[in-house]
Amino acid sequence: MAQVSVQDTVLTGIPGEPRLIGGRCPDCGNHVFPMQKDCPKCTGDRIEQVELSTKGVLWTWTIQGFPPKSPPYIGETDPENFEAYGVGYVELPGEVKVEARLTENDPTRLRVGMEMELTVVPLAIDEEGNEVVTFAFQPSDNN
Amino acid sequence: MHDVAIVGIGMHEFGRHDGVTGMDQGVIAVRRALADAGAQWEDLEFAFGGSKDAGSPDTMVSRLGLTGLQFINVHNGCATGGSALISSYNAIRSGTFEIGIALGFDKHERGAFRVRTRGDNLEWYGESGMALTTQFFGMKINRYMHDYGITQNTLARVSTKAFRNGALNPMAWRRKPFSEEEVLESTMLSYPLTQYMFCSPGEGGVALVLVRADRAKEFTDNPVYLKSCVVKSRRFGSFEVFSPHLSNEFSEGPTVDASKAAFEMAGIGPDEIDLAQLQDTESGAEVMHMAENGFCEHGEQEAMIQNGETEIDGKFPVNTDGGCLANGEPIGASGLRQVYENVLQLRGDAGERQVPNDPQTAYTHVYGAPGISGVTILSK
Numbered sequence: 001m002a003q004v005s006v007q008d009t010v011l012t013g014i015p016g017e018p019r020l021i022g023g024r025c026p027d028c029g030n031h032v033f034p035m036q037k038d039c040p041k042c043t044g045d046r047i048e049q050v051e052l053s054t055k056g057v058l059w060t061w062t063i064q065g066f067p068p069k070s071p072p073y074i075g076e077t078d079p080e081n082f083e084a085y086g087v088g089y090v091e092l093p094g095e096v097k098v099e100a101r102l103t104e105n106d107p108t109r110l111r112v113g114m115e116m117e118l119t120v121v122p123l124a125i126d127e128e129g130n131e132v133v134t135f136a137f138q139p140s141d142n143n
Numbered sequence: 144m145h146d147v148a149i150v151g152i153g154m155h156e157f158g159r160h161d162g163v164t165g166m167d168q169g170v171i172a173v174r175r176a177l178a179d180a181g182a183q184w185e186d187l188e189f190a191f192g193g194s195k196d197a198g199s200p201d202t203m204v205s206r207l208g209l210t211g212l213q214f215i216n217v218h219n220g221c222a223t224g225g226s227a228l229i230s231s232y233n234a235i236r237s238g239t240f241e242i243g244i245a246l247g248f249d250k251h252e253r254g255a256f257r258v259r260t261r262g263d264n265l266e267w268y269g270e271s272g273m274a275l276t277t278q279f280f281g282m283k284i285n286r287y288m289h290d291y292g293i294t295q296n297t298l299a300r301v302s303t304k305a306f307r308n309g310a311l312n313p314m315a316w317r318r319k320p321f322s323e324e325e326v327l328e329s330t331m332l333s334y335p336l337t338q339y340m341f342c343s344p345g346e347g348g349v350a351l352v353l354v355r356a357d358r359a360k361e362f363t364d365n366p367v368y369l370k371s372c373v374v375k376s377r378r379f380g381s382f383e384v385f386s387p388h389l390s391n392e393f394s395e396g397p398t399v400d401a402s403k404a405a406f407e408m409a410g411i412g413p414d415e416i417d418l419a420q421l422q423d424t425e426s427g428a429e430v431m432h433m434a435e436n437g438f439c440e441h442g443e444q445e446a447m448i449q450n451g452e453t454e455i456d457g458k459f460p461v462n463t464d465g466g467c468l469a470n471g472e473p474i475g476a477s478g479l480r481q482v483y484e485n486v487l488q489l490r491g492d493a494g495e496r497q498v499p500n501d502p503q504t505a506y507t508h509v510y511g512a513p514g515i516s517g518v519t520i521l522s523k
Binding site for chain 2: 006007010011022030031032033034040041059060061062063064065066068069071072073074075085087088089091093094095096097098099100101107112123134135
């Protein structure tokens with residue numbers, strides 16, 4: 001089964017090496033995610049596309065304990081089969097804090113400040129039989 | 144600049160009302176506010192009305208009277224009610240009008256708010272299982288607890304207070320007290336927040352009749368004055384709901400900005416406020432908003448709440464009507480509900496939940512998507 005990105009202008013390198021596409025303002029150095037031309041910091045409009053770092057530090061987190069409404073969610077919404085999942089902000093040094101799914105859903109195994117790295121998690125199977133994935137962060141081995 | 148007084152308040156019960164439209168609830172709130180003021184619909188020179196999901200407020204003229212008044216619809220996220228109020232306030236303050244009404248009503252579908260990310264290049268955000276308000280609140284309080292030592296038991300106490308106060312409020316939706324154990328053991332929706340720590344989208348309507356202060360005594364012996372009314376959006380670096388990214392830089396959120404501006408406008412400080420209604424979308428929000436609005440330092444809430452200081456008979460009563468937790472959140476009406484409660488308290492008409500010792504000043508604060516806060520300060 002082929003893997004496809006939920007949105008290839010946001011999450012690229014699927015399958016294989018996932019990367020998040022953000023932007024950097026050449027005028028003030030501010031980063032954004034996802035990519036947008038306008039800079040909310042300096043009010044310029046010349047932000048350039050960049051690939052963001054794949055490693056960062058967990059800044060805060062929660063556990064999504066109930067199925068989100070569908071639409072918009074395309075993952076599992078049947079309460080019988082739904083599995084809670086983590087969501088957090090991962091601070092990418094010198095760039096931004098990215099909001100992302102976490103591979104971990106056990107509160108006792110998540111803590112502010114732990115090292116995280118980019119990966120993907122499956123959401124759904126599309127009409128062509130592809131596995132749709134979105135980006136997620138997992139705890140690094142060196143925690 | 145003219146001073147502004149609130150001379151009439153009206154509310155339709157918050158909750159779930161099958162067979163009653165949101166518009167019906169708005170019209171009932173208006174009729175009750177007019178009756179309270181002893182005014183007629185045809186006396187009003189303007190109206191600002193807000194509703195997110197229950198129709199265009201201005202169409203209510205076909206039921207209340209086609210008098211030709213200036214009626215402007217307001218839609219401003221969770222600060223919709225607050226924005227109707229600030230618009231009304233400015234209309235009188237500027238001298239344009241002498242009397243008008245701020246109103247809001249709503250009726251939302253059951254369950255958490257459904258976020259529509261379609262059409263703004265953020266489809267993937269909702270499709271991926273993010274873009275939920277509940278997640279933002281869970282993540283904000285989780286970080287706050289880490290930074291300032293707030294415990295989950297304190298979050299539970301905020302909820303038990305809300306439902307206890309709600310039980311004393313005939314207009315509230317949820318009027319059954321819960322124990323701390325019941326709150327803590329209810330379904331974990333978004334760690335560390337459980338089901339009974341969250342408010343729900345609901346239904347209801349509120350209307351406030353405002354007049355130029357020099358005409359207040361024509362309508363009531365008991366006017367309440369609007370000393371300040373502020374709405375602020377977010378600045379770069381603040382931590383807000385629906386943010387696919389946050390800056391690594393930090394700045395205070397719109398609540399801090401709105402609060403400072405409101406105190407400056409009123410010419411008083413936080414220590415001169417006798418009671419407050421603070422946005423409690425969930426119990427952690429009430430905790431954080433106590434500090435963000437200047438009523439304590441970050442972290443002091445733990446002892447204040449454990450010591451009962453925010454109870455109706457405490458040193459600083461917060462959310463005396465049960466807040467969003469007990470009333471639910473009909474977006475168009477929610478911020479106006481807080482002002483309604485403060486007017487009742489300052490009039491001494493809050494019945495079983497009356498704050499003792501004749502309060503003279505009261506504060507309201509709303510917060511919501513996409514990073515907006517509204518604050519008012521009222522005085523006798």
